[in-house]
Amino acid sequence: MAKQLGMVVDAGLCIDCKGCMAACKVANEVPGDNWRNWIKSGDADWQAKKRGRMVFQPGNCMQCDKPSCVSACPTGATYKSKADGVVVIDRGLCIGCGQCIKACPYGARFRNEKLKVADKCDFCSSRRAVGLEPACVSTCPTKARAFGDLNDPASPAGKLMAQNKDKATQVVNAHSNTDPNIYYLGDAGLKSWPVKAQMPGAFEFWKNLADPAVKVVVGLTGLGVLAMLGKQLMLKNDAPPPEEHGEEGHHE
Amino acid sequence: MSSPKMIPRHTKAGIFIHWFNAACWFFLLFSGLALIQNPELNPLGAWYPGAVRAVFGGGANLLVAHWVVALLWLAVWVVYLFWGMNRFVAPFLHSTFTLEPNRDIQWMIKKNLQMTLGYKMMAKLVKPLGYDGHLPPQEYYNAGQKLAAQGIIMGALVLIGTGFIMLFSKYFLTAADTWLVQWSITVHFIAAGVTTALLILHIYMAAISKEERPAFISMFTGTVPAEYAKHHHQLWYEELEEK
Numbered sequence: 001m002a003k004q005l006g007m008v009v010d011a012g013l014c015i016d017c018k019g020c021m022a023a024c025k026v027a028n029e030v031p032g033d034n035w036r037n038w039i040k041s042g043d044a045d046w047q048a049k050k051r052g053r054m055v056f057q058p059g060n061c062m063q064c065d066k067p068s069c070v071s072a073c074p075t076g077a078t079y080k081s082k083a084d085g086v087v088v089i090d091r092g093l094c095i096g097c098g099q100c101i102k103a104c105p106y107g108a109r110f111r112n113e114k115l116k117v118a119d120k121c122d123f124c125s126s127r128r129a130v131g132l133e134p135a136c137v138s139t140c141p142t143k144a145r146a147f148g149d150l151n152d153p154a155s156p157a158g159k160l161m162a163q164n165k166d167k168a169t170q171v172v173n174a175h176s177n178t179d180p181n182i183y184y185l186g187d188a189g190l191k192s193w194p195v196k197a198q199m200p201g202a203f204e205f206w207k208n209l210a211d212p213a214v215k216v217v218v219g220l221t222g223l224g225v226l227a228m229l230g231k232q233l234m235l236k237n238d239a240p241p242p243e244e245h246g247e248e249g250h251h252e
Numbered sequence: 253m254s255s256p257k258m259i260p261r262h263t264k265a266g267i268f269i270h271w272f273n274a275a276c277w278f279f280l281l282f283s284g285l286a287l288i289q290n291p292e293l294n295p296l297g298a299w300y301p302g303a304v305r306a307v308f309g310g311g312a313n314l315l316v317a318h319w320v321v322a323l324l325w326l327a328v329w330v331v332y333l334f335w336g337m338n339r340f341v342a343p344f345l346h347s348t349f350t351l352e353p354n355r356d357i358q359w360m361i362k363k364n365l366q367m368t369l370g371y372k373m374m375a376k377l378v379k380p381l382g383y384d385g386h387l388p389p390q391e392y393y394n395a396g397q398k399l400a401a402q403g404i405i406m407g408a409l410v411l412i413g414t415g416f417i418m419l420f421s422k423y424f425l426t427a428a429d430t431w432l433v434q435w436s437i438t439v440h441f442i443a444a445g446v447t448t449a450l451l452i453l454h455i456y457m458a459a460i461s462k463e464e465r466p467a468f469i470s471m472f473t474g475t476v477p478a479e480y481a482k483h484h485h486q487l488w489y490e491e492l493e494e495k
Contacts, residue, residue: 071290071291071292073290074288074289074290074293074437075287075288075289075290075311075315076289076290076301076311077311090310090311090312091312092310092311092312092313092315092316093310093311093312093315095315095418095419095421095433095437096421096422096425096430096433097418097421097430097433097434097436097437098427098430098431098433098434099434101430110427111427111430115422116421116422116423116425117422200431200434201434202431202434202435202437202438203434203438205438206293206437206438206441207292207293210438210441210442210445211293211295211441213442213445214295214441214442214445214446215295215445217445217446217449218445218448218449218452220449221449221450221452221453222452224368224453225452225453225456225460227368228367228368228456228461229456229460230368231367231368231369231370232460232461232462235370238366238370238371238372239371240371240385240386240387240483241371241375241385241386
């Protein structure tokens with residue numbers, strides 16, 4: 001099976017300390033109010049056991065198998081890497097149109113306040129390049145996040161996946177499953193927050209109307225030109241009526 | 253064979269700007285098409301952006317090449333517009349944007365039929381409209397050239413406007429205003445499509461059709477045979493005769 005980097009998260013271990021968020025911000029120089037990852041708080045259950053209970057759900061870009069952000073990108077600046085299944089952004093090719101930001105059901109993307117182009121979690125590509133785990137994984141004090149190739153039982157995440165084949169769940173919107181690669185063990189907490197994956201209006205208009213219309217217009221023009229060429233080849237001696245040669249050719 | 257009488261039609265500056273323009277449009281069209289890479293769009297198929305990007309060493313380089321040529325194209329045009337405003341630009345705009353509906357609608361109908369079906373069929377088909385089989389006399393530019401020029405000028409303005417929004421959105425748009433970039437991409441594509449259709453016609457008429465061959469040659473030499481001017485641009489020819 002192809003390599004697919006992902007995470008297996010045990011939400012029950014998360015204590016909402018925000019260490020992963022801080023570590024990510026530092027490791028990836030994420031500016032200002034921008035965040036590449038999050039912790040979603042579930043509703044408090046005061047009836048549970050003696051002290052009540054609350055589930056915290058850590059998350060970040062899910063590196064989906066069917067990424068709606070990639071579908072919404074007109075230039076291919078964002079794409080799913082064939083090598084490791086991470087959804088990456090080519091910043092040189094990104095013109096900052098923001099359609100991927102709208103298309104993501106998880107709100108995992110944002111317009112980088114400094115660079116003014118789309119930005120999101122890439123599982124810390126710069127840290128992985130030197131053999132380190134993503135910053136959020138390394139820093140987590142309760143080890144709620146496990147990272148690695150989901151299809152490799154030797155990796156921390158792959159091992160958990162193999163052990164919990166039927167129990168690991170994805171957090172998805174009921175109307176648009178993008179097949180995310182972050183799996184949760186046990187009670188994942190808040191489930192209904194992802195929005196429906198939707199293509200932005202300008203993209204839909206392009207795809208459904210502008211693209212076919214332009215193809216028809218250019219195609220018909222091509223056909224018209226071919227008809228003219230056909231006539232040019234068939235009717236070799238096509239000349240105006242002789243009267244036209246006189247200056248007063250227009251009266252008959 | 254004695255050489256036919258030639259009359260000047262294009263200046264050296266006009267010839268230069270034409271071919272400079274043609275080269276830039278050609279590059280911008282084919283690089284622009286390769287900047288689209290999405291399975292749901294890909295106007296020429298998925299192989300095309302891949303192949304062009306490989307030549308340029310990646311999509312990011314292709315994007316830079318696209319806007320560098322676009323800005324160069326625009327800069328040369330701005331210089332030309334200011335330098336030649338009175339001599340070339342104003343007269344060109346005046347003549348291409350002045351239509352005489354009766355004459356020009358008739359010419360468009362007849363010329364299209366004649367180009368596809370020939371003079372005989374055209375004469376038959378326009379008879380019910382009360383027209384004869386002659387093309388109405390034309391000015392320096394014929395009605396088709398005028399409409400094409402209008403379309404291409406307006407298309408170019410849209411391409412420039414949307415191109416600027418895409419290129420400089422990082423410097424003046426807030427995150428909430430990026431919808432403007434999104435629609436710019438779509439509108440840029442539409443404007444490029446419409447102007448491409450007009451350019452297909454333009455290239456056929458000039459470079460392939462036999463009737464306009466002298467006009468094509470004049471884009472290199474600057475002159476057309478007097479006979480050609482008399483038959484294809486009669487009003488212009490008569491104007492020259494009067495001078």
